[in-house]
Amino acid sequence: MKILVCIKQVFCSENELKIRPDGKWIQETDSTDFRMNRFDEYALEEALLIKETHTDATVDVISVGPERVKEVIKRGLSKGADNGIHICYHQSGYCPPQAVSRMIADYAESQSYNLILTGVMAEDDMQCLVGPMTAGLLSIPCAVSVIKEKIDIKNKIITVHCEMENGKVEEVLISMPAVLTIQTGINRPRYPSLSNILRANSKELTVVDGFFPEEPPDHHELLSIGYPVTSSRISMLEGSAEEKALQLLSIFHKKSLLK
Amino acid sequence: MNRQIIFITETIQNQMTQPVKELIGFGASLIPDHEYQSLLIVPGQDVAELAKQISSETGIHTLAIEHEDFKFPNPHLLGKILPTVIQKSMPSYICMNHNVRNCHLAATLAIRINAACITGVESFEIQNGYPVFTRMMFNGKLAAKTACKTEPIILTVIPGALSDSLIPNRKNGKGTIHVMKTDDLRSGYHPQKVYETIAKDNRLEEADVIVSAGMGIEKEENMELIRKTASIFTNAAIAGSRIVCDHGWLPYGCQVGETGKQVTPKLYVACGISGTIQHTAGMKKSNCIVAINKDPNAPIFSIADYGVVEDLKTFLPILIAKHDEQKN
Ligand SMILES: Cc1cc2nc3c(=O)[nH]c(=O)nc-3n(C[C@H](O)[C@H](O)[C@H](O)COP(=O)(O)OP(=O)(O)OC[C@H]3O[C@@H](n4cnc5c(N)ncnc54)[C@H](O)[C@@H]3O)c2cc1C
Numbered sequence: 001m002k003i004l005v006c007i008k009q010v011f012c013s014e015n016e017l018k019i020r021p022d023g024k025w026i027q028e029t030d031s032t033d034f035r036m037n038r039f040d041e042y043a044l045e046e047a048l049l050i051k052e053t054h055t056d057a058t059v060d061v062i063s064v065g066p067e068r069v070k071e072v073i074k075r076g077l078s079k080g081a082d083n084g085i086h087i088c089y090h091q092s093g094y095c096p097p098q099a100v101s102r103m104i105a106d107y108a109e110s111q112s113y114n115l116i117l118t119g120v121m122a123e124d125d126m127q128c129l130v131g132p133m134t135a136g137l138l139s140i141p142c143a144v145s146v147i148k149e150k151i152d153i154k155n156k157i158i159t160v161h162c163e164m165e166n167g168k169v170e171e172v173l174i175s176m177p178a179v180l181t182i183q184t185g186i187n188r189p190r191y192p193s194l195s196n197i198l199r200a201n202s203k204e205l206t207v208v209d210g211f212f213p214e215e216p217p218d219h220h221e222l223l224s225i226g227y228p229v230t231s232s233r234i235s236m237l238e239g240s241a242e243e244k245a246l247q248l249l250s251i252f253h254k255k256s257l258l259k
Numbered sequence: 260m261n262r263q264i265i266f267i268t269e270t271i272q273n274q275m276t277q278p279v280k281e282l283i284g285f286g287a288s289l290i291p292d293h294e295y296q297s298l299l300i301v302p303g304q305d306v307a308e309l310a311k312q313i314s315s316e317t318g319i320h321t322l323a324i325e326h327e328d329f330k331f332p333n334p335h336l337l338g339k340i341l342p343t344v345i346q347k348s349m350p351s352y353i354c355m356n357h358n359v360r361n362c363h364l365a366a367t368l369a370i371r372i373n374a375a376c377i378t379g380v381e382s383f384e385i386q387n388g389y390p391v392f393t394r395m396m397f398n399g400k401l402a403a404k405t406a407c408k409t410e411p412i413i414l415t416v417i418p419g420a421l422s423d424s425l426i427p428n429r430k431n432g433k434g435t436i437h438v439m440k441t442d443d444l445r446s447g448y449h450p451q452k453v454y455e456t457i458a459k460d461n462r463l464e465e466a467d468v469i470v471s472a473g474m475g476i477e478k479e480e481n482m483e484l485i486r487k488t489a490s491i492f493t494n495a496a497i498a499g500s501r502i503v504c505d506h507g508w509l510p511y512g513c514q515v516g517e518t519g520k521q522v523t524p525k526l527y528v529a530c531g532i533s534g535t536i537q538h539t540a541g542m543k544k545s546n547c548i549v550a551i552n553k554d555p556n557a558p559i560f561s562i563a564d565y566g567v568v569e570d571l572k573t574f575l576p577i578l579i580a581k582h583d584e585q586k587n
Contacts, residue, residue, distance in 0.1 A: 013397040014533065014554060026397075038502070098369070098376075120359060123398050126535075127378045128362035129369075132334075136370030141335050141447040145359045159451075164276075165358060165517050167456045170331055175447030181359075183518075185505035220375045220407045223391060228402040228561055236566040244567050245578040248549065249585065251565060255547070257468050257492050257526055258582065 001057040001153060002111065003047045005081065006104055006118035006130065007040040009065055009072040013123060023224040025093040036072045039119025043182040045189040046149070047117050048080045054153065058082045062107065064100050064210060066090050077200035078192035084203065089210030094125070094222045101133035103210050109138060113177060115158075120145045120181040131181035142179040143172055147186050151176075262295045263350035266319070267341075269332050269360065270303040271453055275313075276332070277356045277418065283317060285416050286354045289383065289390055298322055298348065299434075302337050304330040307438045314434035323438045328449055334360045335448035338367030340441055345372055350411050357415040365413045375407035378415040379536070399535040399558035417536060460512045466496035468526045471515060471542070472508070473500040475531015475552060475571055479508045484575045485530060491582045498522070500532050516541035530571045534559025551575070 011017060011026055012033040020027045036044075044061065051057040061076035062085040063069045073084035087103045089095065108116060116138075118131045128144070135142030147169065148161040156176040161169050163183050192200075237244040252258050264286045269276045279299065287293065299317075301310045302324045310321040322344065328336055345353065345368070353368065355361040362378045369376035381402075383390045389406060392414070396403045463469060470489040472482060482497075489495040497513065504514040515522055517540040527545035532538060534550070534557055542548070543562050550563035553570045560566045567574065 011397065013400050014557075016554075016556070017397060017400060019401075097366075101370075125396055125403075126394075126398075128359055129366045129376065129378060132363040132366035133370055136338070136367045142363060142367075143448070144334075144363045162360075163518055164332075164360070164453070166521070167519070168453055169456055170453045171451040172331075173449045173451060174335075178447070184501060185511075188507075220377055220405050220412075223404040223406055225396060225401045225403045227400075227556060228395075228558070234560060234563050234566050236560070236568065241569055241574050241577050242581065244569065245574065245581045248565070248567065248578060249582055251547075251549075252492070252526070255525060257494075259491055259493050259586070 001050075001054050001115065001151075002113045003050060003057055003059045004108055004111070004113040004116045005040070005044045005047045005059060005061045005076065006116065006134070007044060007061050007063050007072050007076055008037040008119075008122050008124075009034050009063060009069040010037045010122060010124040019225060020093075023226065024222060025225065028092065034068065034071065036075055037119050037122050037124075039121055039123070039182065039184060041119075041189040042184050042186055043117040043119050043180075044076055044079060044081065045187045046182050047115075048190070049187060050115070050151065051080075054151070060085060060111075060113075062087065062104060064089050064095070064103050066092060070205060073205055074200045075192065077203055078197040079190055080193070080196055084205040086205050086207045087210045088207055089212070091212060095212075096219055096222075097125070097127050097129035097133055098219055099212055101130045101137060104130070105134045105137035107208055108134065115151075115177060116179045118179070118181055120183045128181070131179050135179035138177075138179075140177050140179060141174045142181070143174050144181045145183045146180045147183050149180060262290055263348045264290070264295055264297040265345060265348065265350045265353045266297065266299045267337075267353065267355040267361070267364070268299060268301050268313075269356070269358075270301065270306060270309065270329070271331055273303045273306050273309055273330075275301075275309070277358075279313065279356075280317065281418060282354055282356055282416060283319060286352055289352055291385060295351075296320075300324060300341070300344070302326070302329045302333070307436065310436050310438070314436050318434050320434040321436050323436065324441060325438060326441045326444065328446065331450035331453050332360045333446075333448055333450055334364035334367065336444070336446045338364055338371065339446055340444065341368060342371045344439075345411070353411055353413045355415050357417045361415045365415050369413055372411070374411045374413050375409060376413040377405055377407070380414050380416045395536060395558070398533050400533070400556060456511070462496045463498055463513070463515070463520055463522050463524075466494055466524055468492040468495035468528070469498050469515075469522055469524045469542075469545075470495055470528045470530065471498040471500070471532060472503050472530055473532030473538075474502050476503070476508075477531075477572070479506070481572060482508050484571070484579075487579050488528065488530070488575050491579060492526075500538050529559050529563070530575065532559055533557055534562065
């Protein structure tokens with residue numbers, strides 16, 4: 001069984017994000033921190049768990065982006081993925097999911113994967129589209145927000161449990177090959193092992209030239225990004241930590257909520 | 260020529276999962292001169308009655324698409340059937356409520372009919388006659404403005420994007436109802452059932468105060484700080500973000516948000532929670548929201564009543580100590 005995991009490198013969004021002068025993306029500097037998209041960590045772990053039970057399975061990790069995304073591919077290898085594929089796409093800034101999924105589908109098509117996994121959402125653009133768009137391009141089924149799966153390799157059927165809102169779950173049978181987008185909580189992502197880190201450092205990545213589909217009609221344009229206006233109702237407490245604590249206690253006291 | 264808007268709803272066992280009234284209002288306001296025709300698509304196993312009911316309540320034309328595999332949500336099959344329906348009417352917009360399955364459907368349609376697609380739309384404004392859509396990025400920290408050069412545009416719209424008062428009055432006249440049976444179509448996606456997972460535990464519903472932990476607590480030991488903070492109140496419960504529950508630091512019954520619980524306490528204290536819409540969907544209706552976060556730009560501050568920019572590891576002990584001092 002051949003498994004492909006699509007992983008994305010994202011900005012550490014808890015840090016300060018400086019907006020580029022043209023307003024269209026984040027300003028990157030030498031000290032900008034990146035990490036693997038949290039949801040993709042779970043997708044990769046699920047692939048590695050599948051590999052533990054299906055011993056013939058191989059796990060490839062793929063990422064689209066500039067030179068720096070090699071970092072997350074290496075991280076994937078150091079957790080136990082067999083091969084890393086870098087679709088080298090230099091244009092910095094926002095790359096719409098239509099373009100990313102085309103680049104991934106193009107590569108995946110040539111490799112006949114049985115299963116393609118990715119996170120349910122990317123923390124940066126938050127669109128939940130690359131997984132299902134890749135499935136659409138490959139004309140294979142997709143299941144989103146998967147929290148459990150069982151693979152029947154003989155009959156080429158996967159039983160997936162897809163999370164809905166408010167604690168509801170939908171159980172679905174889908175045929176393979178398929179794309180699954182993985183939700184957090186499905187597993188506990190492992191840390192890289194020392195032997196895998198050493199292997200990852202010496203492992204050659206497959207590098208493929210990325211292409212930006214020439215202005216296909218389905219593209220949207222990101223005009224600008226900016227800090228949203230904060231709610232008018234908020235009051236930010238000022239002063240030292242002690243003073244803020246006292247202000248809070250007085251607010252709680254007025255509401256008669258304290259012991 | 261009148262422009263077209265297609266709305267798509269979702270059903271479980273022939274019941275709608277989300278109301279469509281607000282969605283229809285959103286779509287209508289996209290076309291400033293209100294010169295448009297609209298069609299609501301209702302997929303389901305046996306939904307002709309439901310389609311009829313919506314039609315008479317809203318005056319909209321409806322198309323019920325029936326298949327036994329539509330008993331539960333089936334974005335894959337719907338994505339297969341809809342292109343022929345859509346291409347007949349060449350709509351300007353295709354609108355649905357935002358959820359992950361509709362993102363799946365939107366993606367499938369975007370590929371099949373070669374259309375632009377924007378998910379998680381929170382609001383829009385008309386600029387030079389064209390809509391510019393606002394949606395969140397970077398875990399809710401930044402808002403992005405997006406526009407499309409071509410139509411149709413597929414949108415998943417976050418509930419609350421349009422306040423009720425802005426929803427245009429329903430059009431006069433009765434909508435027509437059409438039923439399309441598609442049982443002979445096969446696909447590789449067969450929903451079996453929908454089941455509930457959340458344990459019946461009413462502690463969060465009954466508490467006046469909820470002290471909620473996000474990944475800002477950094478490690479499990481710091482849950483103790485959350486527990487101690489809760490103990491200064493007479494009737495408090497503790498809760499957490501999804502990621503905190505994923506780490507096993509709290510049981511899933513304590514998860515607040517879109518895929519967890521919806522809570523409305525008198526006071527919600529968000530400690531180290533970034534405040535993405537998936538979390539705030541579960542707590543933004545709380546009476547009073549206090550956010551403690553070391554990042555002054557954390558999106559949680561955009562819905563809070565009181566904001567404290569501090570490191571919770573140092574701030575919560577001070578809060579607890581000051582309370583103990585005052586009590587004695
Ligand atoms: C389909 C779907 C459904 C989802 N459903 C839910 C849901 O129901 N509920 C839910 O919660 N999430 C849900 N999520 C996940 C959601 O998008 C976020 O990933 C999650 O809420 C983030 O959790 P967090 O705020 O605890 O962590 P983070 O996003 O990591 O935020 C941590 C915050 O803590 C702050 N911080 C860090 N250290 C400190 C410190 N020492 N002191 C003070 N502050 C600090 C940081 O500034 C940051 O703002 C869902 C996601 C998807 C895709």
